[in-house]
Structure formats: structure tokens, C-alpha cells
Amino acid sequence: MTQAPPPEDYESLIRLIHDRHDSMSKTYQQIAVYLTQNPNDVAVRSVNAIAQSCDIHASSFVRFAQSLGYDGFKSLQVLFQQRLATAAPGFEARVHALKQELKSRDDLSEAELLRDMVVSDAASVQSLLDEIDANDLAQAAEILSDAETVFLLGQLRSAPVVELIRYLLTMVGKKCIMLDPSGGLATHVSRTMGTKDVLLAVSFRFYANEVVSIVEEVAAQGRTIIALTDSSLSPLAKSAQVLFAAHEHAGPLSRSVTAPICLAQTIALAVASRIQNNPNVPEIPSVTCPRQ
Incomplete structure (x- = not known):
């Protein structure tokens, strides 16, 4: 049987990686996650440097590319270079x-x-x-503004992001419930979600086990889920009606939450514009302390 020709553009390559991800070996899945999370680094770094970052032998990257129909890693890398050349060079x-x-x-x-x-x-x-797709932002804002209650879920380094979202949505009058892991009740509280409620889940590598299991259980109940994560190959991806993947850039602080927080604030402002029927100048009130 003749193998189908390899993808000729970046978007088609990413779709193919998603389609095959579940059937890949563990090593190939690690490579797939790195490629989707670090497209700019893949474009400019050598295969040996990329492999060293992943603690995976360079030959595995070559075989990964060949499994997708390319003659070697450099042929796959060209698609990342073409993407970078057109993305805010x-x-x-x-x-x-x-x-x-x-x-x-x-x-x-x-x-x-x-x-x-x-x-x-x-x-x-x-x-x-x-x-980030503008249509996804609009859809998420519509879902959240129409929801009866927004359940919020995030642990470990995701916790500050969901805490900020809770504050912002509460200040615009949206009822929110935090699925707090303290007391061991987060899973049980999630089971109280109604058909008009929405789960907004935030999780980054390495994904908190309880967050992943709650998302999967809520999805099985047929509830609506919006996910903010770091990769379209995240374990949250399959369960989400709207998925935001904010890729990480290497820096002095491993896995900074600056970009996710910026995205969270944008989502909250978009919700505020719908609740206030004011798309031009949405406003999120601040808590003010009375003078003594």
C-alpha cells in the first residue's frame, strides 16, 4: 500500500499529528507535544539541540518525521520555518x-x-x-455570559489564573464556584453542575491528575467545558468545546503564567462586554475599601 504524501503546510502537519497522537508511542507523543508547543524553536534550532531539550535522541526525531512521510527531519522543519517567516518576523x-x-x-x-x-x-x-482564534474568543465569551454558573478548576501553577478569573467574573456579576482541592471535595462539587452551567478548566504541563479526571467526568455528563492549557495535545483538549492553547517560551522562570493571565483577562473583558451590552468600553469594577 502506497503511503500518502506528507503534509505540505504547517496547519496540515499539525492536523496529522493530532489525528495520529493517540496511536503514537510514548516517545513519539513527547516529540509531538514539543513540536506543537515550541514551533518557533523547531524552526530555528538544529535537530540535535531540539533533541537535547527533550532528552530524546536526535535519531528519534528523524524517525518521527519519516513516520509522517518525510525523508528526514529537515523536510519537516521547513514547514515550521515557513510559518515563522510569516508570523510577526x-x-x-x-x-x-x-x-x-x-x-x-x-x-x-x-x-x-x-x-x-x-x-x-x-x-x-x-x-x-x-x-488564539478570534472566533474561539467570541464563542467562549458567549458561553460564559449565558451560563447560569461558571465552575472554575485549576491547581498548582494554574491556581493563580483561575483565582484571577473568579475575581474578574464575580465583579461583573457572574456567579462562580471554585472547585477548590482543599477538603477533597472538588470532584464531588463538580457533580452538582447543572445543564446550564459551564466548567472553565485551566491546566498546564505537568497536568494535575485531579483536574484531568474532573474534566473527563464532567465531559461524560455532557456539560460544556472551556479549557485554557498549553498544547492542543493536552489531556483537556478532547473534552473541551472551546480550547485555548497558550504556548510557552523558554525563559528564566520555567513555565511563566504571564500569557495565560493575559488571555484570562481578555476572556473576562469579553464576557463583561456582553453582560454590560457595551462592546466598545467594557468595564470590570474594582473592590474599593471605605475610608476609616
């Missing part, structure tokens, strides 16, 4: 130049740590403009 060039400058310095002062943090987080936030 000026900004990416500035980020790359700043990172190279930082690597060449011996000064590890607090000011340089701040500079490095700003560069990496700026790259992550900028990527949202290319990675």
Missing part, C-alpha cells in the same frame, strides 16, 4: 537578538533577570496574537 527577530545578547553576558544581576523575564514573557504574549 520583525518581533521574533528582536526577541532572538535580545536573547542572544543576554546569553553573552556574565552579569547575573537582578536587572538582567528582569530584562530576561520581560523578553521571554513578551514573546509568549505576542504569540497569543497568532495562536
Whole structure:
């Protein structure tokens, strides 16, 4: 049987990786996650450097590419390079130049740590403009504004993101329930969701087991789920009606939440614009303390 020709563009390649992900070996799944989470790094780094980042032998990357129909990894890499050439090339060039400058310095002062943090987080936030679909934002805002109650779920480093979402949605008058892991009741509280309720789940690698299991159980109940995660291959992806994948950029702080928080604020503002019927200037009130 003749093998189908390999994808000729980045979007088709990613669709093929998604289609085959569940049937891949564990090593190939790790490679697939890296490719989908770090498209810019894949475009500019050698296969040996990429393999070292994943702690996987470079030959596995070559075989992975061949399993998709390419003659080698470089043929697959071309698609990532084409994508990068059309995705805010000026900004990416500035980020790359700043990172190279930082690597060449011996000064590890607090000011340089701040500079490095700003560069990496700026790259992550900028990527949202290319990675987040406007239709998904509109759909999520519509679902959340129409929901009777928004159940919020996030643990470990995802916790600050859902705490911020709870604050913002509460301030615009949306009823929210946090599925707090304390007391061991998060799973049981999730089972009280009604047909008009929505679950907004946030989870990043390495995904909290309870978050994944709750999402799967809520999906089995037929409830609506919006997921904010770091990869379209995340265990939350299959259960979500709307999926936001905010890719991470390497920086001084492993797995920064700056980009997810920016995305969370955007979603909250979009909900506010619908609740207030004010698409031009949505406003989220702040808690004010009375003067003593």
C-alpha cells in the first residue's frame, strides 16, 4: 500500500499529528507535544539541540518525521520555518537578538533577570496574537455570559489564573464556584453542575491528575467545558468545546503564567462586554475599601 504524501503546510502537519497522537508511542507523543508547543524553536534550532531539550535522541526525531512521510527531519522543519517567516518576523527577530545578547553576558544581576523575564514573557504574549482564534474568543465569551454558573478548576501553577478569573467574573456579576482541592471535595462539587452551567478548566504541563479526571467526568455528563492549557495535545483538549492553547517560551522562570493571565483577562473583558451590552468600553469594577 502506497503511503500518502506528507503534509505540505504547517496547519496540515499539525492536523496529522493530532489525528495520529493517540496511536503514537510514548516517545513519539513527547516529540509531538514539543513540536506543537515550541514551533518557533523547531524552526530555528538544529535537530540535535531540539533533541537535547527533550532528552530524546536526535535519531528519534528523524524517525518521527519519516513516520509522517518525510525523508528526514529537515523536510519537516521547513514547514515550521515557513510559518515563522510569516508570523510577526520583525518581533521574533528582536526577541532572538535580545536573547542572544543576554546569553553573552556574565552579569547575573537582578536587572538582567528582569530584562530576561520581560523578553521571554513578551514573546509568549505576542504569540497569543497568532495562536488564539478570534472566533474561539467570541464563542467562549458567549458561553460564559449565558451560563447560569461558571465552575472554575485549576491547581498548582494554574491556581493563580483561575483565582484571577473568579475575581474578574464575580465583579461583573457572574456567579462562580471554585472547585477548590482543599477538603477533597472538588470532584464531588463538580457533580452538582447543572445543564446550564459551564466548567472553565485551566491546566498546564505537568497536568494535575485531579483536574484531568474532573474534566473527563464532567465531559461524560455532557456539560460544556472551556479549557485554557498549553498544547492542543493536552489531556483537556478532547473534552473541551472551546480550547485555548497558550504556548510557552523558554525563559528564566520555567513555565511563566504571564500569557495565560493575559488571555484570562481578555476572556473576562469579553464576557463583561456582553453582560454590560457595551462592546466598545467594557468595564470590570474594582473592590474599593471605605475610608476609616
